[in-house]
Amino acid sequence: MTILKMRKADVIVIGGGITGMMTAWNLADAGRDVVLLESGELGAQASGANAGSLHLQIQYPEFAKFGEDWARDYGPCLGFLKDSLALWQDLSRRTGEDLGVKMGGGIVVAQTGAEMALIAAKARIEAKHGVETQVLDRAALFEIAPYLSDAAIGGGYCAMEGKANTLRVTPAIQACIERAGVHILRDCAATALEAVHGGYCVTTPQGQFQAPKVVNAAGASAGKIAAMLGLQIDIDGFPLQVTATEPVAPLIPHLIYSAAGKLSLKQAPNGGCIIGGGWPAARRGDGSLATDPVSLTGNMAMAAGVVPRVGQMRALRSWTAWVNGTPDWRPILGELPGATGFYLALFPWVGFSGAPMTAKVTAELVLDQRDTASLKGVSVLAD
Numbered sequence: 001m002t003i004l005k006m007r008k009a010d011v012i013v014i015g016g017g018i019t020g021m022m023t024a025w026n027l028a029d030a031g032r033d034v035v036l037l038e039s040g041e042l043g044a045q046a047s048g049a050n051a052g053s054l055h056l057q058i059q060y061p062e063f064a065k066f067g068e069d070w071a072r073d074y075g076p077c078l079g080f081l082k083d084s085l086a087l088w089q090d091l092s093r094r095t096g097e098d099l100g101v102k103m104g105g106g107i108v109v110a111q112t113g114a115e116m117a118l119i120a121a122k123a124r125i126e127a128k129h130g131v132e133t134q135v136l137d138r139a140a141l142f143e144i145a146p147y148l149s150d151a152a153i154g155g156g157y158c159a160m161e162g163k164a165n166t167l168r169v170t171p172a173i174q175a176c177i178e179r180a181g182v183h184i185l186r187d188c189a190a191t192a193l194e195a196v197h198g199g200y201c202v203t204t205p206q207g208q209f210q211a212p213k214v215v216n217a218a219g220a221s222a223g224k225i226a227a228m229l230g231l232q233i234d235i236d237g238f239p240l241q242v243t244a245t246e247p248v249a250p251l252i253p254h255l256i257y258s259a260a261g262k263l264s265l266k267q268a269p270n271g272g273c274i275i276g277g278g279w280p281a282a283r284r285g286d287g288s289l290a291t292d293p294v295s296l297t298g299n300m301a302m303a304a305g306v307v308p309r310v311g312q313m314r315a316l317r318s319w320t321a322w323v324n325g326t327p328d329w330r331p332i333l334g335e336l337p338g339a340t341g342f343y344l345a346l347f348p349w350v351g352f353s354g355a356p357m358t359a360k361v362t363a364e365l366v367l368d369q370r371d372t373a374s375l376k377g378v379s380v381l382a383d
């Protein structure tokens with residue numbers, strides 16, 4: 001019989017993406033002994049592979065698909081995201097690294113009157129939750145974004161949105177949590193989780209870990225962690241892809257979306273354009289991901305339809321990753337009913353944008369500085 005060694009901690013965080021790392025960092029700064037378990041490398045999943053958009057406004061494709069009632073239910077999440085973007089603006093200072101955080105504003109570009117009407121309806125709901133989206137006519141749009149296609153007739157401009165340099169963010173946070181004294185275990189997947197007297201025991205290939213409190217920050221795999229306790233949460237993984245172009249001279253200071261379909265487009269500090277917006281990646285027979293050529297051409301055509309100059313840029317590379325998604329886009333945050341001391345830190349779809357606030361709130365919950373009910377309207381667990 002193998003005897004696994006046991007280590008005790010104040011808190012065990014499962015998942016070393018941006019959310020788990022920042023949660024661990026906040027807890028270590030508050031003096032807690034934190035063990036962070038990561039099945040692979042830190043920041044190597046969605047948190048290190050995303051498109052770097054700092055989103056705030058309600059995503060247009062979902063608004064068009066789910067409608068105003070859905071948007072009203074989602075509305076309280078806007079305040080949460082707004083607070084998160086404020087934390088993003090302090091993250092370069094906090095990490096001591098230039099993370100490329102720039103809040104140049106985001107524009108949903110419309111090419112039809114029907115799209116303009118939806119943008120205006122969306123802006124009215126956003127305004128109720130403290131997010132200002134200006135509805136721009138053609139002249140106002142081209143004044144701030146002369147690089148757009150002539151087909152644009154207007155758009156929705158949210159000045160509070162922006163971008164960050166994904167490649168820099170998780171390595172910088174990793175250095176901070178190492179300095180903060182978080183006990184990090186890489187290649188250390190949680191394979192079993194059970195409630196024990198006084199908390200939880202997590203089994204890994206590197207031994208067992210026990211703590212009164214556990215944070216599930218496993219992103220797209222969070223449902224599997226909850227299932228280890230016999231609990232079900234409505235989160236899943238969805239394969240996405242993003243493409244980067246060759247560098248070009250500065251052209252696009254904004255985060256660009258299209259009302260015609262799925263698109264996020266921005267220019268990175270090196271001049272390359274990062275093009276995504278939720279296009280699906282393909283799955284190989286063994287379950288691993290591959291770039292889907294149909295998504296690649298569709299995504300590039302969508303980008304070139306909005307910013308014609310993109311049509312002359314060569315795509316350098318595309319990559320894939322699993323995003324954590326919930327059906328109604330709302331996050332799952334807080335202590336899971338029926339599992340005292342087991343916390344979920346799951347901000348779906350735009351979880352890079354939401355991570356600093358998700359981590360702050362999760363640490364406060366774990367430290368008993370707030371309760372899950374304070375997230376009413378935001379987290380499905382609080383309603």
Ligand SMILES: Cc1cc2nc3c(=O)[nH]c(=O)nc-3n(C[C@H](O)[C@H](O)[C@H](O)COP(=O)(O)OP(=O)(O)OC[C@H]3O[C@@H](n4cnc5c(N)ncnc54)[C@H](O)[C@@H]3O)c2cc1C
Binds near residue numbers: 046
């Ligand atoms: C291609 C793509 C583009 C995106 N673009 C954007 C964007 O532009 N803006 C934005 O805001 N969001 C974007 N997102 C979403 C965003 O990246 C994610 O929502 C966010 O990174 C989730 O962070 P996380 O830390 O919760 O999860 P993850 O980064 O997925 O981290 C979870 C970690 O848990 C680990 N793990 C899993 N199972 C176990 C286990 N059993 N034991 C231990 N560890 C485990 C994983 O290895 C992983 O490192 C994008 C996502 C993708 C995939």
